[in-house]
Structure formats: C-alpha cells, structure tokens
Amino acid sequence: MKRTLGVCYYPEHWPEDLWPEDAxxxxxxxxxxxxxxxxxxxxLEPSPGNxxxxxxxxxxKVLGNAGLKVILGTPTATPPRWMADKHPDMFARDAGGHVRGFGSRRHYCFSHQGYRAESRRITEILAKRYGANPHVAAWQTDNEYGCHDxxxxxxxxxxxxxxxxLSQKYQSPDALNRAWGNIFWSMEYASFDEIGLPNLTVTEPNPAHVMDFRRYSSxxxxxxxxxxxxxxxxxxxxxxxxxxxxRVTEFDHFDVGADLDIASWDSYPLGFLEDRMEDSDAHxxxxxxxxxxxxQAFHHDLYRAVGRGRWWIMEQQPGPVNWAPVNPAPLPGMCRLWAWEAxxxxxxxxxxxxxxxxxxxQEQMHAGLLRPDSVAAPALxxxxxxxxxxxxxxxVGTVEAKVALIFDYPSNWAWEVQPQGSAFSYFxxxxxxxxxxxxxxxxxxxxAPSGVLQxxxxxxxxxxxxxxxIPDDCRVILGPRCNSKTPDFKINASPIPGVTVSHVESFRADMPRALPDGGAMIHWQEHLETTLPVHETSAIGEAVLVGGRAMYLAAWLDFEALRRVFRTQCEACGITTVDLPEGLRLRRTQTHQFVFNYGRDPVSxxxxxxxxxxxxxTEL
Amino acid sequence: MKRTLGVCYYPEHWPEDLWPEDAxxxxxxxxxxxxxxxxxxxxLEPSPGNxxxxxxxxxxKVLGNAGLKVILGTPTATPPRWMADKHPDMFARDAGGHVRGFGSRRHYCFSHQGYRAESRRITEILAKRYGANPHVAAWQTDNEYGCHDxxxxxxxxxxxxxxxxLSQKYQSPDALNRAWGNIFWSMEYASFDEIGLPNLTVTEPNPAHVMDFRRYSSxxxxxxxxxxxxxxxxxxxxxxxxxxxxRVTEFDHFDVGADLDIASWDSYPLGFLEDRMEDSDAHxxxxxxxxxxxxQAFHHDLYRAVGRGRWWIMEQQPGPVNWAPVNPAPLPGMCRLWAWEAxxxxxxxxxxxxxxxxxxxQEQMHAGLLRPDSVAAPALxxxxxxxxxxxxxxxVGTVEAKVALIFDYPSNWAWEVQPQGSAFSYFxxxxxxxxxxxxxxxxxxxxAPSGVLQxxxxxxxxxxxxxxxIPDDCRVILGPRCNSKTPDFKINASPIPGVTVSHVESFRADMPRALPDGGAMIHWQEHLETTLPVHETSAIGEAVLVGGRAMYLAAWLDFEALRRVFRTQCEACGITTVDLPEGLRLRRTQTHQFVFNYGRDPVSxxxxxxxxxxxxxTEL
Amino acid sequence: MKRTLGVCYYPEHWPEDLWPEDAxxxxxxxxxxxxxxxxxxxxLEPSPGNxxxxxxxxxxKVLGNAGLKVILGTPTATPPRWMADKHPDMFARDAGGHVRGFGSRRHYCFSHQGYRAESRRITEILAKRYGANPHVAAWQTDNEYGCHDxxxxxxxxxxxxxxxxLSQKYQSPDALNRAWGNIFWSMEYASFDEIGLPNLTVTEPNPAHVMDFRRYSSxxxxxxxxxxxxxxxxxxxxxxxxxxxxRVTEFDHFDVGADLDIASWDSYPLGFLEDRMEDSDAHxxxxxxxxxxxxQAFHHDLYRAVGRGRWWIMEQQPGPVNWAPVNPAPLPGMCRLWAWEAxxxxxxxxxxxxxxxxxxxQEQMHAGLLRPDSVAAPALxxxxxxxxxxxxxxxVGTVEAKVALIFDYPSNWAWEVQPQGSAFSYFxxxxxxxxxxxxxxxxxxxxAPSGVLQxxxxxxxxxxxxxxxIPDDCRVILGPRCNSKTPDFKINASPIPGVTVSHVESFRADMPRALPDGGAMIHWQEHLETTLPVHETSAIGEAVLVGGRAMYLAAWLDFEALRRVFRTQCEACGITTVDLPEGLRLRRTQTHQFVFNYGRDPVSxxxxxxxxxxxxxTEL
Ligand SMILES: [Zn+2]
Ligand SMILES: [Zn+2]
Ligand SMILES: [Zn+2]
Incomplete structure (x- = not known):
C-alpha cells in the first residue's frame, strides 16, 4: 500500500458551489x-428526528467524484442543542460538582444511557445510508475522546x-471492602449503594477507590x-x-483500539511543546x-501499537494553532518533516x-492549508x-524494532492517584x-504490557x-517503580524475583543524587534488598541497577545516566547505538533510513x- | 474656573458634634x-420605606454652611441587608455559578429588574429632596462601577x-447563528430561549457568543x-x-460617560503598581x-476624553492603602505631585x-488626611x-495635544475573549x-475611536x-492587531487598504525577535502582503511598518523599537520630541509646562x- | 517519672493471631x-446500634498482658458511612459552598448537633466499658482536630x-453593629437571623465579622x-x-488543652519542612x-504550655511519609535525634x-517501625x-527557662483575616x-498571653x-504589630504607654530596609511617636526599638538584626547567649545539656x- 495524504474538511461551513473547486x-x-x-x-438532524x-x-458525491476517498465521522462529539432538552442530565460534572454544559464541544457524560442511545441511533442512520457508499472508504468514531478532560x-x-x-466486579461489599482496605479510616460500606464518587472528600480518598473509578471511566x-x-x-x-x-491518557487506548481497524492521532507539535510538556524554558x-x-515519534510508535500495526495521522498541524499559551508558526519545512517522520x-x-x-x-485562529480567503497557506x-x-x-513498510518500551494506561492513572512526589508523572x-x-x-x-514480541x-x-x-528470551529492564502494587492497589515489595524494595523516597528536583559513573538519580529512588548481581550503585553504594537477563532499575535516572545504562545494555544484546547530536533523529523503515533535523541550525x-x-x- | 481640591467624608461614621469641627x-x-x-x-432607609x-x-447644612460644596452620592453600591429579603435573586453569580452575596459591597446584578427599580426609587427620593439644595453642587452615581469584577x-x-x-439585536436565531458561525461544532440555536450564558462550558465557548455577552454586560x-x-x-x-x-475595563466608560457631565476616577498609584501592572519586579x-x-497620566488623559473635556479625581490616595499585596507609604511629596499631575x-x-x-x-488600614485620632496625617x-x-x-486650561492614542473598550473585551497568546493584553x-x-x-x-480631532x-x-x-489629514499608525475582526468577531485580513495579513504569530516572551535598527518585536507578529512602502523590516526582511500617511505596524514592539518609530514619525509631522530621563515626565497646560520627578533620586x-x-x- | 516510648497500632488492620507477636x-x-x-x-459499630x-x-488484653499501657482513642474523627444516612447534613462545607463528604476522614461539621450527640454516645459507650480497664492508661479524644482545614x-x-x-455575645443587633462598625458600607443588621457566614461575598467581608466567625469556630x-x-x-x-x-492554628489549643491533662502533638519534621514552611529552597x-x-522545638515548647507542663509526642515520623510534595527518608539517626530533642x-x-x-x-506509602512484611524498618x-x-x-525534668515567647491563637486568626501585606503571617x-x-x-x-511566669x-x-x-518585673519586647487592635477588631494606636503608631507600612520582600547596625527591617514597619528612649533607629532616624523595661519593636526584623537586639537585651537582663553554628541546637533539662546537630555535616x-x-x- 502506497503512503497517502489527506485533509479534514467541513463542507457545511462553505457554500455548496465552492465544494467542487475545493475538491x-x-x-x-x-x-x-x-x-x-x-x-x-x-x-444532519436540525431538530429531533428531522x-x-x-x-x-x-x-x-462531489468529493468522491473528484477522486477523493471519504472518511466519514460520526457526529457524536457535538450533540445539537435540542439534545439537552431531551436529556437535561446528559452533561458531565467536574470534580467540584459543576455542570459542564452546552456551548462548545464534548458536552456529554460517557455514562449517560440516554445519550448512549442517541449515539447509537445517529450512528445507525449514517451507517445504513453510507455503509456501502463507494466513496466512503473509512469511518471515524466520534472525535478525540477525552480531549478537554x-x-x-x-x-x-x-x-x-x-x-x-463495582457490584459486578466485587459481587459483595465485603469483597470490595477487603480489596480496597476500607477498614482504614472506617471507610467500610454495607452496600454498593453507599459508595460515592471519589470527589468532594475532606482529604484524599482511598487510592483503590479512585483507581477503580479511573478503570470504570475508561x-x-x-x-x-x-x-x-x-x-x-x-x-x-x-x-x-x-x-x-x-498526551490524553485518561482512558485505555489499547482497549478502544481493539474494536477498531486503524489507530490515528492528532499531531500538533508546537501546541504540545508549550501546552503539555514539563521541559525547561531553554528546551x-x-x-x-x-x-x-x-x-511526535513517541506517539507514532504508541499508536502503531494501538492500531496493531495500522496507524494514521488524522490531524496534522499546518501552521499556527489557537490553543497553546503561545502560537508561533512552524519553521518552513516542518509541515513536510512532520509528515515524513510519521x-x-x-x-x-x-x-x-x-x-x-x-x-x-472557536478555531478561527487555527491555520489551514488554505487561508480564509482561499489563498494557499505555506503548508499546502x-x-x-x-x-x-x-x-x-x-x-508502507515498518522496520522490525529490537527495542520495546512498555506503555500502560492504568499505570498512568495509578501514579496520578498516588504520585508520592509532586514531580512523579508516569507519562x-x-x-x-x-x-x-x-x-x-x-x-x-x-x-502494551502484553505486546512484547519475539x-x-x-x-x-x-x-x-x-x-x-518478564518476557522470555530478551533482556528486560523493569523499574523504577515497577510492580510496586497489586491490582487492588496494595503494596507489593518484590518487583522481580530476587529483589525486595525495603522503602522508597521521592526527593526535591533541585537535589539530584549524583552517580559515580556520571549522571544522577532524580525525583525517585528505591532501596533494594537483593541477591542479584549489581551493575550500578549510588555514591554510597546502594544498588541502583541489579539482575541478570531481567534487571531492575531502582531510580529515575537523568538523561546522562540513563543513556549510559541503555548504551551498555544495548551493547550487551548486540544492538548498535549511535550518539546523535541534539535535534537530529533517525528512523528506519523496511527499506530506508531517515534522518530528521529538528534543530534551528544545519547539522552535519x-x-x-x-x-x-x-x-x-538513504536506502538501506 | 479655578482648580479646586476636595475630600471624601462619611458623616454617618462620626458623632454629629464632630461634623462642624471637621468641616x-x-x-x-x-x-x-x-x-x-x-x-x-x-x-437613609433602615427598613423598607422607612x-x-x-x-x-x-x-x-453643616458642611455647606462651613463653605464647602457637597457632592452627593446615590447609595446604590451598597443596598442594605433587607433588600436581599425583598429580592432574594438580586445577587450576581460568578462564572462557576456561585452566588456573590451580602456582606461587603457591590452585591447586586446589573441585570436584575427588581433592583433596578429600587435603584430608581432611592435616586428619586434623594433627587427630589436635594436636587435644588444650594449646597449640593454635584452628584455622583453609585460608586466605582465594575470594581471587584x-x-x-x-x-x-x-x-x-x-x-x-440578543433577540433585539439579531431578530432571528438564524441571523444569530450566521453571525456567530454556530455551524461550527453544531452550536446552532433554534430559538433565543436555547441560548445560555457563556460559562460552564466544556472548553472555550464561541468567541462571538462571549463578545456579545460582554457587550450586553456593558x-x-x-x-x-x-x-x-x-x-x-x-x-x-x-x-x-x-x-x-x-484599570477597570469591563464596561464602556465612553458610553456611561455620555450620560454624565464630568468624568472622575479613583487614583491609587501605589496600589495599582503592585496590584494591576504587568511590569517587572525591578520596575x-x-x-x-x-x-x-x-x-496615572494615562487615566487622566483617558477620563478627560470620557468626560468630554471635564474631569476630576474623585478619590486620591493619601497614604498607604489596604488592598494591594504590599502597602507602603508614598514618598513625602507624592500626595502633592499626584494632585499637580492631575x-x-x-x-x-x-x-x-x-x-x-x-x-x-474593611478599610480600617486605609489612610486618610486625618489619622483615626484626628491628628493630621502627612497628606493633609x-x-x-x-x-x-x-x-x-x-x-483650568488644557493643552491642545497633537498626538492622539485610541482606547476602545470593546477591543479590550475582544482580546480577553481571544488573546491567542497568554501575554496579549489590550490594556x-x-x-x-x-x-x-x-x-x-x-x-x-x-x-475613543470616534474622538480624533483636527x-x-x-x-x-x-x-x-x-x-x-483612518482619519483625514493626519499621520496615523494602526496596528498591531488592528481591524483584524469584523464586528461579528470573524477574521478580517485587510486592516488598511493595501495590506493583507497572511497569518499571525504569538511567541514566547523570552524569545524577542530583534530588529536590525535596534529593539525587537515581542509577543506578537503579523505577516503582511502589501503594496505599500516599507519603513521597518525584520531581521529576515519581513515588513514591520508599512504605508504612507496611513501606516500599519505589524508587531508588538519593545520600548526601544517603538520609541525609534515614534521619534521618526513625530519628526515627519513636525512634532518636537525630547528624550526624557527615566522617572521624569512632562506635561503642558495652556499656560505652563510642568515637570514631575517620579524617581527616587534628584534629576537635573x-x-x-x-x-x-x-x-x-514654568510659564510657556 | 521515667521518659517512655510508645507506638500507634491498628489491631483492626491485622489478623488477630498477629497481635501477640506484635505486642x-x-x-x-x-x-x-x-x-x-x-x-x-x-x-466497633458496623451498623447503627450494633x-x-x-x-x-x-x-x-493482649497488649496489656504483654506489658504495654494502652492509649485508647475515641473514634469520632471517622464516623462510619451509615452516619451519613442518619445525618445527611452533618458534613462541613467549604468556603465555595461545596460539601466535604464521606470517603476519607474528618468528615463532620463541628457545629452539627446531631453529630455532636453521636460523638457523646460512642464516647459514653467506650468510657463505660474501658474507663476502669487497668490496661487503658490514657485516653485520646478524636484525632488531629483541624487537620485538613x-x-x-x-x-x-x-x-x-x-x-x-452572636446573639449570646452581643445580646442586640445594634450592639453587634456598633462593635463591627457595620455602618461602613451599609452592612447593618436588624436581627441576628440576617447575619450570614463570611463567605461568598463580593469582596472581603468585614474583618470583625470574620474574626467572630473564627472565634465561634474555635x-x-x-x-x-x-x-x-x-x-x-x-x-x-x-x-x-x-x-x-x-502548624494547625485554626482553633485555640490552649482552650482545648484546658480540658485535658496532657497535650500531645504529631511531629513529622520532613513533611512539615516541605509542606508548611515559608523558607527558601536553599534552606x-x-x-x-x-x-x-x-x-519541632517550637512545637515542643508550645505544647508544653498547652499541656500545662505535661506533654507528649503522640505521632513521631519514623521514615518517609506520604503527604508532602516530596517524601525523602530521614538521615540515619534522625528518628533517634527527634525523640531525644522532645x-x-x-x-x-x-x-x-x-x-x-x-x-x-491512603497511607500505604507512610513508613512504620515495621515494613508491611513485618521486617524492622530503620526507625525500629x-x-x-x-x-x-x-x-x-x-x-523527666524541664529546665526553668528565662525567656518567654507569647503565642496567641486569636492573633493568628486576626492577621489571616487582615494581613495588610501578603507576606504577613503571625505564625x-x-x-x-x-x-x-x-x-x-x-x-x-x-x-499563652496569660502564661508569663515570675x-x-x-x-x-x-x-x-x-x-x-506588660508583665511585672521582667524585660518585655512587644511588637511588631502588637496591641494594634481592640478586641472588636478596631484600630488601637497605642501599643504601650508612651508610644503612638502614626501609621504602618507593609513593603516588598525584595526591598529590605537596612539598619545602620546591620541587618534590616523586612515586610513591615510601624512609624512611632514616642516619649520613650530609642534603642534602635532606621537609616533615616526613625525609632525602631523604644522603651525601658517594656520595649516596643516597630518592625519585622531579619535574622541578623533580630539576633543583635536579642543578644543585647539578654545581656541587659543577665541571660547568657552563645552564637550557635548553623544546624546546631542546644536545650537543657533540669540535669543535662543536650546538643543536636541538624546539619548534613559534622560540627565541632x-x-x-x-x-x-x-x-x-552532658550533665549540668
Ligand atoms: Zn464551585
Ligand atoms: Zn482537540
Ligand atoms: Zn494528619
């Protein structure tokens, strides 16, 4: 299959006589x-049933006849205003109890059965009418689940x-009480109807309670x-x-992806940099x-897994966006680079x-391939x-990577529920x-945790x-903070056989703990009791990296230390590494090696x- | 008319036998x-109707007989407690839906018709009784509209x-839907009764919706x-x-001022510096x-326009106030300087x-001309x-200024609604x-936009x-971000004839874009297509200042760059400029030139x- | 009485057959x-009355028979879930009006009479059953009043x-109106039923109103x-x-302590450092x-007063806790040091x-003397x-200190109500x-203010x-900001005889006002008129420390200046001082002098x- 390009279009925004020209x-x-x-x-339905x-x-027809393949979206991310009269309680509420009402988008609660029925009804109508339409070559469900919290x-x-x-999961309140440890602080429930949502509590609710609510919500x-x-x-x-x-992680994308054929994601590199990254101002x-x-590359590799190999960019930033703290224009060439990187x-x-x-x-300041006056914008x-x-x-042909990195949505929820240090973010x-x-x-x-291949x-x-x-036949580094809980959100002290975590520490970001061979532990350190070989120790001799084929890493390492560990371990399993200059990135397909320069300066x-x-x- | 001084006084706070001495x-x-x-x-009305x-x-009488002219205020900024029983729904609500109740001041919603009637009733009572009183030489309506948001x-x-x-403005929901672009995100309304206030939405509401709400509120x-x-x-x-x-900008002062004879403002220089300015700590x-x-000078010049030439300071800071993050005392002499500057x-x-x-x-820590023990405070x-x-x-005689700077309240609302960069503030x-x-x-x-004179x-x-x-017969610099919207809050790409804005950028405050002749663009840059002469270009040759008699400035410039542009343009139209040392400020009346030293050190x-x-x- | 150690234990968390081994x-x-x-x-009561x-x-019995003395707590800090059905309105509400419901702890409103009766009922049940139990050697009421706001x-x-x-305190609304100064801003009340709680007001409520609410709440x-x-x-x-x-100061501990025999406090030195101190990152x-x-020492000395000489640590941090922004482990030895310091x-x-x-x-990441697997943690x-x-x-024997420092809970409330400068914290x-x-x-x-001894x-x-x-027969330094209010929260300008405060200033933290002899005034300065001798003056000659035996200090001094003042005054009354190196601290008992090294390095x-x-x- 050849690689292809596409675009998002809103015929309803424009006069019908402009459609053929646009196509x-x-x-x-x-x-x-x-x-x-x-x-x-x-x-599509200006009033109920109409x-x-x-x-x-x-x-x-216009688009298809011009030679375009249509991706048709179900319109459920923006129910019309009349829906609120049919289902006045369909809206989500925030943690403070305030309604999240009509007037923008995504104004529905996933739990609302009435709206769920409406969603099925409109989907059925569209599916029947366009399911066999030769121009409709793909379908998109809803839009950006989870966006806007x-x-x-x-x-x-x-x-x-x-x-x-909860009643289906636990069957009895006693089972739930035991699983959550509700004896703590007299939080025991006598019936499922006594259980509330984990908001509006005096201090933090039981993390097991929150974790189940996160699972339920997903x-x-x-x-x-x-x-x-x-x-x-x-x-x-x-x-x-x-x-x-x-970087929307509140639901399990692997679970949603299992019901779909292709994963796609919406890639806004400049907006993401300013809006949802922890990096320094200098970066x-x-x-x-x-x-x-x-x-972007991280999400590419993630969604390739979510799509079980098949994935797209559904929305690619074409110029300045409208929603980040600042919204500059991409450097000339970046709209090409981003596509090629994908x-x-x-x-x-x-x-x-x-x-x-x-x-x-709302999005009038969001660039397109055309300007509002139909002149081509640079990205076109x-x-x-x-x-x-x-x-x-x-x-299209994907390289067979030798390195796997596990991403697990529930782990993101777990450490949001209980970070134990304000800087601890799983993502x-x-x-x-x-x-x-x-x-x-x-x-x-x-x-995914189950996605490791031979x-x-x-x-x-x-x-x-x-x-x-611990997968068979490969070198694996678990940790830091791996397997430290049971599924019930209780402490598990043995992350891998031969290792016991005696206690953990989170510490100030401005107090890195230097390592003898360079770099440092930052944010987080676990103290181990172990019978396994020790590969890295702290300045005072504590085990930092231990194990054989299965290793345990007991701390959050900074870039320098982590790079040393990875370089060493890659060598040990015959994977070639190269020290890339800042801003330069590599990626291989089955046939080619690509080099991308993200820097502001030329690189040799x-x-x-x-x-x-x-x-x-270059060809491989 | 001679210049005069006055003071704010609360006879109801003090024993009646103190009044003559105070006067x-x-x-x-x-x-x-x-x-x-x-x-x-x-x-005045301890219980309803009493x-x-x-x-x-x-x-x-006491004040008037002592030789003072009275400014009598309508008391509507602080309705008594019994009003809340008559009109339990008279209070404003904040954007989170919480009531803003009794217990301080300004506890009423401007939209409440019941309270509007009460306001008319008490005004009529006072007007009838004191309208012809020879000592009542001026009236003040309410107090500080808009204070406390x-x-x-x-x-x-x-x-x-x-x-x-809305129904009066648009006449039909369809007209409103078209004006707002409600087709976007399926926000269309079938009747005016479906429209909500633009709060409690999932993500940002339609800016056109908010803009109309801002106009309505004003x-x-x-x-x-x-x-x-x-x-x-x-x-x-x-x-x-x-x-x-x-710096209260939520309603159009020009509109309110049109119904009044004199504009006045409340000037608290030290409180404002700490509480409502974006400047650096060093400043x-x-x-x-x-x-x-x-x-202060900015507000003086603004309220002179709001008052169509007639304006006062109604409240002048006399010493430390009570409401800023810190509340130091003015340097000796500042209470004189501020008055003379006005x-x-x-x-x-x-x-x-x-x-x-x-x-x-509440204001017990707010200084007066007298201390609580009636001893004179320094400001007296x-x-x-x-x-x-x-x-x-x-x-009194005002100089005929040759330079006009437009201030437009709706523009302030517009850029609050849609800053497109977190640092973008119209004010x-x-x-x-x-x-x-x-x-x-x-x-x-x-x-005001309509206030340019020959x-x-x-x-x-x-x-x-x-x-x-573009006014006739003068040199005018529009921009940055001028005329970039239609009144309906849609994009307009041509701010002046001969200029098209192809796209705009907001950018990091720590990434100024240096200009070849000194200074830099900060926060905001527009990219122009133009047939007009170019006077300033960016380091990479983009047009920054273009035009003839009517010029367009395509970026937010820093002090150095803007000063150069203004110096040049003043020269071009025969206006003499002078480079003032920091802290020193000039102002002319019809007869005198005044120099003010705002610095901590003497200036030659x-x-x-x-x-x-x-x-x-000095006399002119 | 010998000094003793103890531990907090939750038999209900563990299998009964583990109890004897634990004991x-x-x-x-x-x-x-x-x-x-x-x-x-x-x-204790899984369903109402059961x-x-x-x-x-x-x-x-198990614990007692092992030789341990039991402190039995009343369980009122965590009412069971069924209580919420009996008393649906028993919960506190936050200042925004949101309920603070079930799901963690301390979920009750102190004002709720129904819950007050439940608290008495369960206390009576336990008191009757265990009041004479020979193993129950002390009782704890509730747990950490005031924790979690x-x-x-x-x-x-x-x-x-x-x-x-209020009706009991003031007897008539007029008396209250006069006391609060409700004439200001027309805040007068005609009946006690018109008075609201001081939240949800448009701007700040009357400080006298808030101050009475703080007293009521305490x-x-x-x-x-x-x-x-x-x-x-x-x-x-x-x-x-x-x-x-x-650092919980919302109620008067002296008042609560008066009904108890021993004061105890919960000491978490690492959590407190990060969570509730204003000090710099370097510190x-x-x-x-x-x-x-x-x-810790401050609280030790405070609770010794609250307990009228008898005091304990009821909870001593044993390792990393779970609730601070970061949660590192104590240095080896600190769990010993903290106990000895107490x-x-x-x-x-x-x-x-x-x-x-x-x-x-919730507290699974909070260390204990044992790890979850029952292995001894370092603190054991x-x-x-x-x-x-x-x-x-x-x-046990307490030294007879010669220096007294007054701590007054209502003063903490007063300056929270009206800080007059954002950095002003009484604590x-x-x-x-x-x-x-x-x-x-x-x-x-x-x-306490009444606690000064001969x-x-x-x-x-x-x-x-x-x-x-001003106590008899001792040297006393009042101020800064001492006696500046009447009990009704009105200004009092004469803190001590011979001194009048003409006005006060709060000022920027980055603008210390240097003193001629070293150090500086920070945050706060009062300007005095005085007939008393002047001991310290500002750089421009203002009186900073005045008086004879009773002195008034007119500014918040930094460490250097305050240390000089204290050194001088100690000398004047024959108290020996010593300049301790950073991190080293001294404390005497009746028989010994103790030296503690809080630093990371050895000290000679x-x-x-x-x-x-x-x-x-060393022995004294
Ligand atoms: Zn709320
Ligand atoms: Zn989105
Ligand atoms: Zn606590």
Missing part, C-alpha cells in the same frame, strides 16, 4: 483522503454506573466506542478509526517552531487539519511536496525513557504499577549537511 | 468640595436579559447609570459624575513609593480619599500646600504605547479589534535640579 | 505505650450556631472536645490527651532529610507512628536505642522570633493583635565532634 484543489495538491462530518449533527442528509449525500465525570449517571460496575469510553463499531460493522467493510489526541526555546524532537514510523496516511481556515467561531506547498515524494517511494517517566533511547539512534516499539531483544518497563511480566551528519527542518533518507 | 478643618486646609452619602443607604433623611439634611454576572436575571438583548451598566441620570436631570442642574476605578522596586510614572492634565478638582481614617471595618499638609499653590495659578499594549510616547515628552490625548497630527491605533478608521533637567517627588513648572 | 516485639524494642482505636468506629466491642476487649465550615449548622453564638472545637472529656471524667481517672497537628535543601532545626524539651513520652506500615488505603532500631538510653537517664513572625532566640542557645518557654526575665510578644499585657562544638543527626549530652 479539485485537494486532488491537485496530491491529497487522497478527505475527512468530513464529525461535527455536523446540527445540520433528518437532513441530502447535503451530505451531495458532498460525498472529558473522561472523568462526577454526574449522577456516572455514580449509578460506577456502583453497578471502560465507559470503550463501551461508548463499541456501541458505534458494532453498528458500523453491520453496515460497512470500510476500516474503522478513531482520532486520539496527544522550549530551542524547539519553539519545530516541536519537541521526540514527542511515514518513517509506519504511518499509512497523514491528513492535515484543516483544508481552509474558518474565519469564525509542503503537503504537495510530500505528495510528490511519496509517489517515488516504495509501499513523563516513559517519555524520558523513550527520548533517551532515541538519542541513541534506536528504532523503538512502544507496546524480535524484541531489549524491553523497558519503567513505572508499570502492577503485573509487568556522516558527510551530509542537513538543513533545519531537513529530512534526508 | 472647619477642611476649609482651613483649602478644600472646596466634600463627597458624601454613597454608602449610607442603611442609614426613610430617615434628617441627618443627611443636617450634614449637608462586578460587571459580568452569570445569574438568571442576566440570562433572561441576555436572551432579550450595556447593563450603561442602562443602570442612565436610570439614575434621567431621574437626577429632572430635579437638579448640578453636574452629574461617576467615579471610575483605575516595581524603582517606583514602589511613587507609583508608575505613566499609569491638574497639569486638565483636572478641575482633586478629592482625597478619605477625610479621617476609619478605625473599623501636602493638600494644603497644593491649595495654596493653585490659588496663585490661572484657571497593556495601549499602555506601553502611551508610556513610550510620553517618554518622548509628548502631550497625548487618549481618545488638531491631532499623529494618531495611534494599536489593537483596535474592529472598525478603526535643563539646569534645574528636581528632587524626588518634585514638581517644577 | 511482644513492641515490648522487646523497649516501648511502653500503644495507642489504638481512634479510627475503628466502623468495626456494637461489636469484643475484638477491642481482646486487643487491649476542618475547623472552618460554611454549613447550615454552622450558620445556625454562629447566629446563636469554640465549637473546644465544645466538641469538652463533650468527650466530661463523659470520660465520669468513668476514668486516666489522663486525657489530644494529639494536635503541627529546604540544607535540611531536606533532617527537618527544620527549630520547627525529651530534652520535657516530653514524657514519644510514640512513633505507626507500628507496621499498612500496605493498603533507633527507637530501641532511645529506649536503652532513657533507661540510664534521670526522670511565621513568631517562629522567626523563636528561631532567632534559639540560635543564641537559649531555652525558651512558648506561652522566672521569665525576658518576654517577647510579637504580633499579639490585642490585649497583650567545644571540643566535641558531633556527627550529622548526632545527639550529645
């Missing part, structure tokens, strides 16, 4: 796909659903999505996709117009968001360049692991809160001068 | 005016009023004030005044006991707040000095423009969100040594 | 006391109680505790104790694994919290060391006074808001080398 220009730019429909419910699908018929809801619907979920997203996929499957053979949002200055050099990581398709900048409403040319370049390249821990591996020029598979020679499992296994790499925002590839 | 001491200090009554409702005005009769209310009354306002303040002025006009010929509060240290050198900018009257420091309740002597000095000076942008102009020794008129040779219009015109200026807090004037 | 190990480690029961209500006390009988509640019960309290804690002590007294002769929490780094060198300050007993780390629920050995050491020492002011005194090697009595030669009274007396002290975490004592 022609898309095709001319080399785009193959067009995503439509995901926010159009108020035009279906108005003719315009969508025509839009699909919408997974967790403290509504009455969530309370009822949570009690029911399950509702899965169920909501499955409602739609079950209907769609009955009417279409086209692949089903959801577009996940970067953010270095990459202000390029994005973090690893943030393809290098195995993406089948990259869709830019959006076709034409809308001059009205870069997209067209990519289109020409992929034509000359072989089919950050995993991401810093990823960044360090990648600085060594490695290809990495980000995988080809993986080195497996990393930082921060998996519970149940991380093996005799090749690579410009800022430059992409350079 | 005599006021006269002795050279004060002409005394403001009373604006918080006294609970004494009017007790005799004490006020006597207070006015009281313009925006999310109450049921506001919801009902907003829907009605209109309610105007209507509330007009209720009172219409009644007062029927009973008195005395001038009507409101006392605006510094705040330099002026900790003097106040920012330009903050007069230099054309003030008719400066009233100090308050006569005697109250030893009880400074006030008396000013009184002697104004006696020797000619009448700050305009204020930094003002500060830069003033550092060149210029006299400035701050004007005498203005240079007009500045930074950040006017929509509809800024044209052979004259000017002490800290020094004021120096 | 034996406690005894073996040298522990004498075991505190139990304070969170066990759901096991009492299940047999297990507690057995637990007491639970003193202030804005519930309906609090509103009703507050109105009643009184409810006192009354709640007295409910229990009155019942317990009827059934037991054992001493009654409450365990106060560090926190220096003491990250030791705790602040004076924070004993040096006169503690009778130090109980570690807890025996075995619970592997479940240190506790055993202390047990051996105290056996060789004489009985911080008193604590910095304490720290400075202690750096001079002094033994200090922290006392032996005290030097008395410090910083920040007492009202009514501080009078020929003795004292290791980090070292304790060194």
């Amino acid at each position: 022609a220009r898309m095709v001319e730019a080399g785009l193959s796909w067009v995503r439509i429909g995901e926010f159009a419910w108020s035009r 279906l108005q699908l003719d315009w969508l018929d025509r839009a699909i 919408t997974v967790l809801s403290y509504s009455d619907a969530a309370l009822a659903g949570f009690r029911d979920w 399950d509702q997203v899965v169920a909501f999505n499955r409602d739609q996929t079950e209907i769609l499957r009955r009417h279409t053979d086209a692949p089903l996709i959801h577009n996940y949002m970067g 953010k200055r270095s990459f202000a117009q390029q994005g973090d050099p690893d943030f 393809f290098a990581h195995g993406a089948e398709t990259v869709c830019y968001f959006r076709w034409r900048q809308a001059p009205f409403a 040319g870069e997209a067209a360049d990519v289109a020409r370049e992929i034509a000359a390249m072989p089919d 950050r821990l995993v991401f810093e692991t990823y960044r360090t591996l990648r600085s060594l020029g490695l290809d990495i598979d980000v995988v 080809r993986h020679k080195l497996v990393l499992a930082p921060g998996v809160f519970s149940g991380a296994q 790499w093996r005799g090749q001068n690579i410009a800022p925002a430059g992409v350079y590839w | 005599a001491r006021m006269v002795e200090a050279g004060l002409s005016w005394v403001r009373i009554g604006e918080f006294a409702w609970s004494r 009017l007790q005005l005799d004490w006020l009769d006597r207070a006015i 009281t313009v925006l209310s999310y109450s049921d009354a506001a919801l009902a009023g907003f829907r009605d306002w 209109d309610q303040v105007v209507a509330f004030n007009r209720d009172q002025t219409e009644i007062l006009r029927r009973h008195t010929d005395a001038p009507l005044i409101h006392n605006y509060m510094g 705040k240290r330099s002026f900790a006991q003097q106040g920012d050198p330009d903050f 007069f230099a900018h054309g003030a008719e009257t400066v009233c100090y707040f308050r006569w005697r420091q109250a030893p009880f309740a 002597g400074e006030a008396a000095d000013v009184a002697r000095e104004i006696a020797a000076m000619p009448d 700050r942008l305009v204020f930094e423009t003002y500060r830069t102009l003033r550092s060149l020794g210029l006299d400035i008129d701050v004007v 005498r203005h040779k240079l007009v500045l219009a930074p950040g006017v969100f929509s509809g800024a015109q 200026w044209r052979g004259q040594n000017i002490a800290p807090a020094g004021v120096y004037w | 034996a190990r406690m005894v073996e480690a040298g522990l004498s006391w075991v505190r139990i029961g304070e969170f066990a209500w759901s096991r 009492l299940q006390l047999d297990w507690l009988d057995r637990a007491i 639970t003193v202030l509640s804005y519930s309906d019960a609090a509103l009703a109680g507050f109105r009643d309290w 009184d409810q804690v006192v009354a709640f505790n007295r409910d229990q002590t009155e019942i317990l007294r009827r059934h037991t002769d054992a001493p009654l104790i409450h365990n106060y929490m560090g 926190k780094r220096s003491f990250a694994q030791q705790g602040d060198p004076d924070f 004993f040096a300050h006169g503690a009778e007993t130090v109980c570690y919290f807890r025996w075995r780390q619970a592997p479940f629920a 050995g240190e506790a055993a060391d202390v047990a051996r050491e105290i056996a060789a020492m004489p009985d 911080r002011l008193v604590f910095e006074t304490y720290r400075t005194l202690r750096s001079l090697g002094l033994d200090i009595d922290v006392v 032996r005290h030669k030097l008395v410090l009274a910083p920040g007492v808001f009202s009514g501080a007396q 002290w009078r020929g003795q080398n004292i290791a980090p975490a070292g304790v060194y004592w």
